[in-house]
Amino acid sequence: MEKKTRPNTIKNNIYMLGKISKISPFYVFHTFLVQLLRRAQWAFFTVVFMRYLFGADEITRTFRDIAVFLSVTTIAMLIITAYFAWYNHVFQRREEQKVTFALSRELFAKATAVDLSCYENPDFFDTYTKAATEASARSQSVLNECAGLVGVTIATIFVIYAIVDINLIAGVFSFVSFIGSFFFGRIGNKLRFERDMERIPHNRRMAYVNRVMYLPQYSKEMRLTDIFSVIIKIYDDALAGVIKIINKYWKKMYAFDFTGQAICFTVSFQGMWIYGAYLAIVKQTIQIGDFIVLSSAIVSTTWMLFGIRDGIIESMQNAKFIQNLRDFLSYTPKINENQPGQAVKSVDVLELRNVTFRYSESGQNILKNINMTVRVGEKVALVGHNGAGKTTLVKLIMRLYDPTEGQIFLNGIDIREYDLKEYRAQIGVAFQDFQMFSMSAAENVLMKRLITEDDRVHAINAMKESGAYEKISTLENGENTILTREFEDKGAVLSGGEYQKLATARAFAKEAHILILDEPSSALDPIAEHMMYETIMRLCSSDENEGKIAFIISHRLSSATSCDRVYMLENGGIVEYGTHRELLSRGGVYADMYGMQAKNYLFEEEIYEQ
Numbered sequence: 001m002e003k004k005t006r007p008n009t010i011k012n013n014i015y016m017l018g019k020i021s022k023i024s025p026f027y028v029f030h031t032f033l034v035q036l037l038r039r040a041q042w043a044f045f046t047v048v049f050m051r052y053l054f055g056a057d058e059i060t061r062t063f064r065d066i067a068v069f070l071s072v073t074t075i076a077m078l079i080i081t082a083y084f085a086w087y088n089h090v091f092q093r094r095e096e097q098k099v100t101f102a103l104s105r106e107l108f109a110k111a112t113a114v115d116l117s118c119y120e121n122p123d124f125f126d127t128y129t130k131a132a133t134e135a136s137a138r139s140q141s142v143l144n145e146c147a148g149l150v151g152v153t154i155a156t157i158f159v160i161y162a163i164v165d166i167n168l169i170a171g172v173f174s175f176v177s178f179i180g181s182f183f184f185g186r187i188g189n190k191l192r193f194e195r196d197m198e199r200i201p202h203n204r205r206m207a208y209v210n211r212v213m214y215l216p217q218y219s220k221e222m223r224l225t226d227i228f229s230v231i232i233k234i235y236d237d238a239l240a241g242v243i244k245i246i247n248k249y250w251k252k253m254y255a256f257d258f259t260g261q262a263i264c265f266t267v268s269f270q271g272m273w274i275y276g277a278y279l280a281i282v283k284q285t286i287q288i289g290d291f292i293v294l295s296s297a298i299v300s301t302t303w304m305l306f307g308i309r310d311g312i313i314e315s316m317q318n319a320k321f322i323q324n325l326r327d328f329l330s331y332t333p334k335i336n337e338n339q340p341g342q343a344v345k346s347v348d349v350l351e352l353r354n355v356t357f358r359y360s361e362s363g364q365n366i367l368k369n370i371n372m373t374v375r376v377g378e379k380v381a382l383v384g385h386n387g388a389g390k391t392t393l394v395k396l397i398m399r400l401y402d403p404t405e406g407q408i409f410l411n412g413i414d415i416r417e418y419d420l421k422e423y424r425a426q427i428g429v430a431f432q433d434f435q436m437f438s439m440s441a442a443e444n445v446l447m448k449r450l451i452t453e454d455d456r457v458h459a460i461n462a463m464k465e466s467g468a469y470e471k472i473s474t475l476e477n478g479e480n481t482i483l484t485r486e487f488e489d490k491g492a493v494l495s496g497g498e499y500q501k502l503a504t505a506r507a508f509a510k511e512a513h514i515l516i517l518d519e520p521s522s523a524l525d526p527i528a529e530h531m532m533y534e535t536i537m538r539l540c541s542s543d544e545n546e547g548k549i550a551f552i553i554s555h556r557l558s559s560a561t562s563c564d565r566v567y568m569l570e571n572g573g574i575v576e577y578g579t580h581r582e583l584l585s586r587g588g589v590y591a592d593m594y595g596m597q598a599k600n601y602l603f604e605e606e607i608y609e610q
Contacts, residue, residue, distance in 0.1 A: 009315055035147035389569050445509050
């Protein structure tokens, strides 16, 4: 992602308020009204209520006046209390969910639109996860803090006016308290930020240990080996690091916190009371009733000014998150997922011309000068050691990335000229690192909702072609069985080989013209592998209606024997290509690799040649 922008507190908070206003304008209105009424209550009881009962003119009021005043006040407070109860327990709960849902949907949509390379960028992943996990809480915080700041500022101005009206100097104490607390608060925030930043590496290690200790995929190794001793050492070292950082900062933080509390609260607070008592008792420039009002107003003003300070500090913290959210949402992907373009009328020939690729401008080439032409009905094997660039090559064909140099053509047209969704619709993929979702087996194959009976039949046929249906049909609910037990106690947990068959069924179900199978048989036994490749060969026949292009990536070179052509990759480049037998006869890199594996393929070769 691009370099992060320095957060602007005012602009960022207004930005978030604007987003919430578009989602639920009445939520913003009622939140501001609630916060204003809450502070108005405080100001009313601090000044108006106390001054009416105990002010200089209280001796002229009758019992009836006071009774009417208290009755009207009680009725008003009951109405406001009922309004607050409706807001807190009905309206706010509903609107919070509405805002959370809308922001989450926007984040999800953006996450599916950004470049695949972003997920391989730690900065991007950190930005996205922070935005996703904090969107709900921070949006509510922004709304509440902004509304609270408006309400408390208006109430504070009103109360300070009342203080100044009684005595000008008394109002100075409030400002001294506010300025001091804001000064010390900022220093304390800076120290906390520095401390927390230093703790991040140790927190990550502790989070890793917590994750490993509870995830099921680590449980077997944890019980059968002594790896727990290594894991717990990581945790102990991380904890020791956190304690060391706490010890590094506690003296400074204690000193500033104590000094700030002493100056801004104890000294100022007591000073205001002493000054008020001096005016009323010694100087007798104000009456005892005004002293009571002044004392109450001073206390309220102190807390309200503290509220302004805390609101400003919290808004500054929120601005950092909002900037994080804005950076993520404003990211412009290199490949537009909704890119319009030409329609794909047919798939006849796919050609790569001088394709070179690197993940960043300053990075090294992952692929170098790749040239390849594949026609409909042809099966191509991409082989090579780990890191040779095989998977990256098919990602370029899928247009998950664009080449840094060179071009990829479909029927003589650069694939960047096609409508992106329509182009990708021509490609069926079985990924090496496939994922199974907590949904039915049929939905996991079709990768969409089953709406019609034809959808269900189509999913079953794809499972039959991949060999997955033999197992799925034995489950209690067949193709409707939920996979994994994430949400369903009766969900099915299958073997790695069965999951791989389902992943391959996805490619078959799409009825695409280009098949990309990345290690499609790594978890299969030789018989199951043989049956799968028979299906692939049939699907890629040269018949006009059935013809497909197939790319097969495999470390097991036996798969290459049934392909029309084999491309051997090393260090991002094609070092050899030809048929299986041609490459064996050359005695090059492919022949050496095949020879090393040959004893494992002897029986399989006999099966393939029958």
